[in-house]
Amino acid sequence: MKLVVIGATGRTGSEIVAEASGRGHDVDGIARSEDTIEDVRVHTSDALPDLLEDADAVIDFTVPSATREYAELVAEAGVPYVVGTTGFNEQGIDALREASESTAVLKASNFAKGVQALMRVVEAGVEALPEYDIELTETHHNGKRDAPSGTANTVLDVIDQARDEELDRTHGREGEHLREESEVGVHVRRAGNVRGEHEVMLAGNDEVLTLTHRAESRRVFAAGAVDAAEWLADKEPGWYDFADAL
Structure with missing residues (x-):
């Protein structure tokens, strides 16, 4: 499975990268600067459109303003989108709802x-x-x-x-x-x-x-996010919850 992790070098994002890689998934990361973590390629956001061409799912743990921008790109590409970003206002949730008309979106405040x-x-x-x-x-x-x-x-x-x-x-x-x-x-x-x-x-x-x-470790959130991406990968466009994946 080809996964793109946005926010790959963050507290939870790095745990998601490790969890997904450990399960044998092909992982690319998106962060503010290019890097390599545990043999996983990390790109800047400019590379996202190209990465979406053959991605099976995207996992996003960033900030509301960034997620709103990413949601539009992911929706245009029709790639299932797992969102763990929190702190949205009403307009942010509306943007995700709009994206769910074009692709499967799973938004959760907690993946434990x-x-x-x-x-x-x-x-x-x-x-x-x-x-x-x-x-x-x-x-x-x-x-x-x-x-x-x-x-x-x-x-x-x-x-x-x-x-x-x-x-x-x-x-x-x-x-x-x-x-x-x-x-x-x-x-x-x-x-x-x-x-x-x-x-x-x-x-x-x-x-x-x-x-x-x-939560004793952020790994519980990472494991849940990868579980959600694996489950969401073949779903039709729509709005989903982590409880659905469980």
Whole structure:
């Protein structure tokens, strides 16, 4: 399988390159400057149109502004597109949706299998405990740009769906703040080299339920992204989710 990894020299991108190469895939990377990592060729973005001619899938872990530009090229080439970039605004998601009209697009905020399980458990817990207060805390490394994380926002969407209402997302608290029934607290921490940790707390009736996922290595995200690319390679144009691949 011929894979193109955009953001190949980044924290997660380099792990994806190693994972895909280890599985025997033919990998080319795209980064800001030409390089070679573990015998994998890394090109600048100018080479992307040529690489797309015989690519089976593209995996993109970059930043929203870059992904929007890449999405147009990938869609024109009709190559399945796995997107792990987070931090999109509404216009960015619209651009990916438009690309999915021409090719298969799989967009996920997190490619860890355990996070998919967390989503299901959170949904079940929120539905079972409709009167309980909910707080979400997420922790990532000190270089992460978007806050809250894409995974945290996805968990919050799951909570809204389970409650059948859009809760008020209170980002931290300061001064006098009486908690409202319709709010969910959102707390963000950035420190060290934490790969990713998400905790949902449900409290009420003199008890506390805590649901937590912690990534011990970025390799879990890389493995999931390559799983997604392998699955997406022969799919028809459309919008797909990582849960579909699993």
